[in-house]
Amino acid sequence: MILVTAATGQLGKLTIKALLEAGTEPSRIIAGVRNPEKAQGLKALGVQVRPLDYSQPETIKSALQGVERLLLISGTNFGQRVQEHQNVIEAAKKADVKLLAYTSILNAGEMMLAGEHKGTEAVLKASGVPYVLLRNGWYNENYLSSIQQAAATGKVFGAAGEGRISSAARSEYAEAAAQVLLTDGHENQTYELGGSNNFTLAELAAEIAHQTGKEVSYHNLPAQEYEALLVQFGLPAGYAHALADSDTGIARGELFTERDDLTRLIGHATTPISETVRQALEVVPQS
Ligand SMILES: NC(=O)c1ccc[n+]([C@@H]2O[C@H](COP(=O)([O-])OP(=O)(O)OC[C@H]3O[C@@H](n4cnc5c(N)ncnc54)[C@H](OP(=O)(O)O)[C@@H]3O)[C@@H](O)[C@H]2O)c1
Known part of the structure; x- marks a missing residue:
């Protein structure tokens, strides 16, 4: 089973679309959503929808039942995100998740927005959960x-x-995430994803x-x-x-x-x- 968090968001929806387009059985895909009322479109795709709010650990625990691979899409509660993401990482460890992919930021540099991504990366690396860092560049959008x-x-x-600015379409970062969830050999890799x-x-x-x-x-x-x-x-x-x-x-x-990690993962130019x-x-x- 593959779980995508923040699945009612734009990147989450596109990742689920990419998983389905790659031929994944809808029943193998779980959409983790903070607000189930926004998940009608996801339900119509035949995927499982489970409540999952980063700030409510009990929802994370039940959403992760039977999950082997997990995409943790960074949240939007600025200032709270390291703790929120840590809640997911700790639950993933307890649930014996085999791979946790996290959407970080290209180069994880010194800009303000990179701070919480670096904090999350550190928590993830220290957790012992097999991880992949998807360091996404800017979206063209x-x-x-x-x-x-x-x-x-x-x-x-x-x-x-x-x-x-090495940007790419949002859907291309989603394709890369789907690829990492569906194929082997990504454990403990850091991908610098730019156009x-x-x-x-x-x-x-x-x-x-x-x-x-x-x-x-x-x-x-x-x-x-x-x-x-x-x-x-x-x-x-x-x-x-x-x-x-x-x-x-x-x-x-x-x-x-200058790295071509994104085009190598998705198999085409951005x-x-x-x-x-x-x-x-x-x-x-x-x-
Ligand atoms: N690379 C870039 O250029 C770029 C640009 C903007 C943002 N980002 C980052 O990349 C992420 C994905 O991008 P996006 O375009 O999909 O953003 P988006 O459309 O704004 O979606 C964000 C998603 O995060 C969910 N979320 C926020 N807090 C949560 C929580 N506590 N528990 C569970 N879910 C939570 C939201 O849930 P609801 O649907 O319930 O609101 C929403 O589905 C963003 O959240 C942000 O961290 C990257």
């Missing part, structure tokens, strides 16, 4: 709204300087200009100014801070990789950002 905004305003804002292409934010602006035929330029701001701008755009303060801090990590090269620009512009009427 993170840029959808910036692309649409840039098409309207002619401006891409950020604090990432000349830093290169086969990479770009700077200035290059992203140039691609948007190319596809829209409009002038689009990149405006690199000091992190604090970028954070203030994001708040002005309506983002919650904590989120704006994390995004601006992530950009400073990008500037240091923390979301760039989606270039130009394709994501095309998709983002498709839903915005061009004047």
